[in-house]
Amino acid sequence: MAVTMETAGAGAATNEIHNGHNNNKLADFDPPAKPKRNKYAFACAILASMTSILLGYDIGVMSGAAIFIKDQFKISDTQVEVLVGMLNIYSLVGSAAAGRTSDWIGRRYTIVVAGAIFFVGALLMGFAPNYAFLMVGRFVAGVGVGYALMIAPVYTAEVSPASSRGFLTSFPEVFINAGILLGYVSNYAFSKCPDNIGWRLMLGVGAIPSVFLAVGVLAMPESPRWLVMQGRLGDAKKVLDRTSDSPEESQLRLADIKEAAGIPEECNDDVVKVEKKSHGEGVWKELLLRPTPTVRHILICAVGIHFFQQASGIDAVVLYSPRIFEKAGITSSDKKLLATIAVGFTKTVFILVATFLLDRVGRRPLLLSSVAGMVVSLVTLGWSLEVIDHTAHTVDWAVGLCISMVLAYVAFFSIGMGPITWVYSSEIFPLRLRAQGTSMGVAVNRVVSGVISTTFISMYKGITISGAFFLFAGIAAVAFVFFFLCYPETQGRTLEDMQILFGSFIGWRALKLERLREREEKNGREVELLDIKK
Helix, strand or coil, X not given: CHHHHHHHHHHHHHHHHHHHHHHHHHHXXXXXXXXXXXXXXXXXXXXXXXXXXXXXXXXXXXXXXXXXXXHHHCCCHHHHHHHHHHHHHHHHHHHHHXXXXXXXXXXXXXXHHHHHHHHHHHHHHHCCCCHHHHHHHHHHHHHHHHHHHHHHHHHHHHHCCHHHHXXXXXXXXXXXXXXXXXXXXXXXXXXXXXXXXXXXXXXXXXXXXXXXXXXXHHHCCXXXXXXXXXXXXXXXXXXXXXXXXXXXXXXXXXXXXXHHHCCCCCCCCCCCCCCCXXXXXXXXXXXXXXXXXXXXXXXXXXXXXXXXXXXXXXXXXXXXXXXXXXXXXXXXXXXXXXXXXXXXXHHHHHHHHHHHHHHHHCHHHHHHXXXXXXXXXXXXXHHHHHHHHCCCCCCHHHHHHHHHHHHHHHHHHHHHHHHHHHXXXXXXXXXXXXXXXXXXXXXXXXXXXXXXXXXXXXXXXXXXXXXXXXXXXXXXXXXXXXXXXXXXXXXXXCHHHHHHHCCCCCCHHHHHHHHHHHHHHHHHHHHHHHXXXX
């Protein structure tokens, strides 16, 4: 009887283990639970990205304000080009200073500096008594824009968990587009005011977002990566705990940042001493004079994507859309301003769509499909303008096609090239080079934007407006080939893990596989050593 009971008990135990084993196997087939969107990281990204409204508003509002400023101050087309485009050149001062400033006082307070400078610039422009004073206001506002453009994507990338970094880091581009739309709406709203008052209100209202920005930043934490670089591990851990999808991810992110900062993994004090290497000493040498193959690849990718974003003509379309619509046959000021609102609305809608696709589809497919669409729409836009130019009477279908292609171009730009430029360039640099590397990308972005926006009127007078868009289409086609050959996918990678993807411009796929193999072999050896020690 005892034997029977024991046998029965053993059988029951065996069945229990067997059933449990089967249950475990079935559970293994379930898809992994998708992490919920981190609301705290989401709020931080929104607050930081509000700085980008400053640039967007200025771009949008100046396209309409320039019409009234030209009439009041009796300035030439060349002076209009300088007025519209020089803000981008002036912003170089801000973006060059922002890298060093953010390493010195932190990412958070650099955002405050950006808002304060732009606030002063907006007021100076609004009260300008003449063209020279207006240009002084443009200079001050440009410095603030340079700060904002550099710091918003860096802060957002550093505070975001890997699962939603693409979504959150695209927010600066979302807010640039929201700012452009607000600028267009402001143009239309204040165009009903007397000519000498309307444009002042258009420019002066730009100071309002700066006030909200200064208040909102008080609720933001400092970047955990900057805190680690200062040796404040305890504060960094608190921020990571709140901005990560899980406690395990928080620990992993902290370990990765410590390794990148040169802090021993076993060091867990709240405050530690860190050798100060990241305030400029040796960074520029590593970026420009003696870069490793990996750093060289990263730098060229970051600079290249910023160059092609602007060289493909987006600021020409956004800043001079009233003139493009005028060339297409729309002569009424109200209708031109309403058409520019349609441009701003289209940009904003498609950038919102892009934010939800970045972490689902990936950077590379979106970027390539975006640039391909831009090429087609630019060629068609150039062709429709050519038809209008060579026809004595109004060709309704060509006018409709022209307007449609402007909207298609900004839509294709906004769904890929626009947001991915900021996401990609802010996430690929290693921690020690991130602030300065990102500021270099922003500097190139602003220089090219400044060149395009200060020469577009002269360009289309020289090679015709259709010729200008054919040129932009050719540049976009070169960009497509460059991106296809040299840009690896970064979706889902932690910031500290990016370097495995870079180092060979065309052979990056083979290099990635080789490095992954080396890592697996290294991890396998470490496991074997641990087993031996046990």
